[in-house]
Amino acid sequence: MRTQVAIIGSGPSGLLLGQLLTDAGIDNVILERATQDYVLGRIRAGVLEEGMAGMLDEAGAGARMRREGLPHDGFDLTFSARHHRIDLFGLTGKHVIVYGQTEVTRDLMDRRAQTGGVTVYEAANVQPRDFDGAQPYVTYEQDGIEHRLYCDFIAGCDGYHGPSRKAVEGRGLETFERVYPFGWLGIVADVPPVSHELIYSNHPRGFALCSMRSNTRSRYYVQCALDEKVEEWPDERFWDEIRRRLPTETAEKMTTGPSIEKSIAPLRSFVAEPMRFGRLFLVGDAAHIVPPTGAKGLNLAASDVRYLFDGVREHYAEKSDAGIDVYSQRALRRVWKAERFSWWMTNTMHCFPEQGAFGQRIQEAELDYLAGSVAASTSLAENYVGLPY
Structure with a gap:
C-alpha cells in the first residue's frame, strides 16, 4: 500500500492533520494500535484556544463544538480566601471554549468517515522505517500478517509512549524533563459545575481546580502525593477535601x-528536540508534555499540526520544502513558551514539599500582585488564550 503521508496515531492531532490533508487533496492513511472504541473512551481535558477552534472549523469538524461548547471569557483564581477573576476577553479580546477532547476526537472521526479517509485500527507493532532516505515506509501487523505502508512523509502523532520518538533515539535526539x-x-x-467558569485554587493544603465538561457534568481535581492510590479516595473524602481548599x-x-x-495523573514537563528527523516528524505528545495547569497540551498539538500541514501543503502545491525545513524550529519556539507558562502556573498554584510557610507566602504575594496589576493579568490572559501561531 502507498500513500503520501502516513500518520501514526488517531488521537486529535493525527485526526486533525489527516482531515486537513484530505481536504487539501493530499492522500494520507492513519495507523492506530487500539480500537476505535478505546480511543473514544479516553476522558481528557478540553479547554480549546481560539486557534485550535478555528482549525476544527477549517477541517469541517467544528459545527457541534460551536453549538455545544461553552465559551469562557474568563476564569477565577482563589487564594487567601479571596477571588480574583482573570477577564480573558476584556484583556485580550479572545476567549477559550470548554469542549471535551473526547468530543473533539468523535467529531474528527465522523468527519473523516464522511470524507472517505482511511484509518487502520488495531495495527500492531507499528514501526517507522527508512525515514532518513527518499523512500520511507511504516510496517505494521494485522492478524499476524506484516504490512508495509510506503509514503513520502511520516507524522508521529502517537503520544509519549508511541514508536515514533523511540525510533529516533540515538539519532541526535535531546530531551529535557522536569518531574x-x-x-x-x-x-x-x-x-452541575460550582461555577460557570473555571476556578484555580491556591491553598496551603494543596492546589484544586473546578472545571466542567458541560452544564450538567463537572470535572474536579485536587493535588495529591504521587504514592497515593485511587482506592484511598472514596467520593466522600474527595468532596470534603476539595471544599476545604475553596x-x-x-x-x-x-x-x-x-x-x-x-x-x-502525575505531572511532568518534557520536550524532545528536534521534532524532525529526515521525513519523520514528531507531533504533539510524541515531542512534548506539559503539566495540565495551563491547559496547553491539546492546544500545543494543534499548533504542531498547523506548522506541519502548512509545510506539507507547500511541498505538494508549490514544490517548496521551505515550510518543512523550518517545522521543528517554528514548533519548538511555541512549545517552549507554552512550557514556560505551564511551569509558571504549576509553580504558582501548587504546594511543593520543600516550600514551607515562606514559599506559601511568596505564592500569595505573587497572586496578590497579579490581582492588582493589569499588566500581570494581561500577560497571564494572553498566554492562557493562546499565543499566535
Missing part, C-alpha cells in the same frame, strides 16, 4: 454526587 513531586486526583461527576461561599454552593470516573 513534579505530586499528581492530580481527578473525578468526573454528573452534577473559599467558604464557593464550597457551600458545590453540588456533590457519585463519581463516574476517578484517576490520579
Whole structure:
C-alpha cells in the first residue's frame, strides 16, 4: 500500500492533520494500535484556544463544538480566601471554549468517515522505517500478517509512549524533563459545575481546580502525593477535601454526587528536540508534555499540526520544502513558551514539599500582585488564550 503521508496515531492531532490533508487533496492513511472504541473512551481535558477552534472549523469538524461548547471569557483564581477573576476577553479580546477532547476526537472521526479517509485500527507493532532516505515506509501487523505502508512523509502523532520518538533515539535526539513531586486526583461527576467558569485554587493544603465538561457534568481535581492510590479516595473524602481548599461561599454552593470516573495523573514537563528527523516528524505528545495547569497540551498539538500541514501543503502545491525545513524550529519556539507558562502556573498554584510557610507566602504575594496589576493579568490572559501561531 502507498500513500503520501502516513500518520501514526488517531488521537486529535493525527485526526486533525489527516482531515486537513484530505481536504487539501493530499492522500494520507492513519495507523492506530487500539480500537476505535478505546480511543473514544479516553476522558481528557478540553479547554480549546481560539486557534485550535478555528482549525476544527477549517477541517469541517467544528459545527457541534460551536453549538455545544461553552465559551469562557474568563476564569477565577482563589487564594487567601479571596477571588480574583482573570477577564480573558476584556484583556485580550479572545476567549477559550470548554469542549471535551473526547468530543473533539468523535467529531474528527465522523468527519473523516464522511470524507472517505482511511484509518487502520488495531495495527500492531507499528514501526517507522527508512525515514532518513527518499523512500520511507511504516510496517505494521494485522492478524499476524506484516504490512508495509510506503509514503513520502511520516507524522508521529502517537503520544509519549508511541514508536515514533523511540525510533529516533540515538539519532541526535535531546530531551529535557522536569518531574513534579505530586499528581492530580481527578473525578468526573454528573452534577452541575460550582461555577460557570473555571476556578484555580491556591491553598496551603494543596492546589484544586473546578472545571466542567458541560452544564450538567463537572470535572474536579485536587493535588495529591504521587504514592497515593485511587482506592484511598472514596467520593466522600474527595468532596470534603476539595471544599476545604475553596473559599467558604464557593464550597457551600458545590453540588456533590457519585463519581463516574476517578484517576490520579502525575505531572511532568518534557520536550524532545528536534521534532524532525529526515521525513519523520514528531507531533504533539510524541515531542512534548506539559503539566495540565495551563491547559496547553491539546492546544500545543494543534499548533504542531498547523506548522506541519502548512509545510506539507507547500511541498505538494508549490514544490517548496521551505515550510518543512523550518517545522521543528517554528514548533519548538511555541512549545517552549507554552512550557514556560505551564511551569509558571504549576509553580504558582501548587504546594511543593520543600516550600514551607515562606514559599506559601511568596505564592500569595505573587497572586496578590497579579490581582492588582493589569499588566500581570494581561500577560497571564494572553498566554492562557493562546499565543499566535
